[in-house]
Amino acid sequence: MSVLVEAGKPVPTKRVQPNSNIPAKRKRIYDARRRFVVLGDEAYDDALRARSFEVFRSRITPEIQRYREIYSAGLVPRAKRFVRTRLPGLTRWVKKVRGR
Numbered sequence: 001m002s003v004l005v006e007a008g009k010p011v012p013t014k015r016v017q018p019n020s021n022i023p024a025k026r027k028r029i030y031d032a033r034r035r036f037v038v039l040g041d042e043a044y045d046d047a048l049r050a051r052s053f054e055v056f057r058s059r060i061t062p063e064i065q066r067y068r069e070i071y072s073a074g075l076v077p078r079a080k081r082f083v084r085t086r087l088p089g090l091t092r093w094v095k096k097v098r099g100r
Helices: 024-050 051-070 073-084 087-098
Strands: none
Touching: 024 051, 073 087
């Protein structure tokens, strides 16, 4: 069940029927976004009461880190992207430095 629905928050009508045939990583991303919304609202309310942006930042920063870790590509895709995008330039630079 959705965190927003459980919290009594309004949610838009779905244009596509939901199903459970989504990749595990995508599900973790969706769950993290839902937690992020709830935590953000709570942190905002706490910050207003304390009249301190630092209260908001300290509550939300760990969740931002968790979300980035889930959302970021793994080591293998990052290595492939590095080889594809940076290695050709690095190879040209090495040849230039070596005088070839």
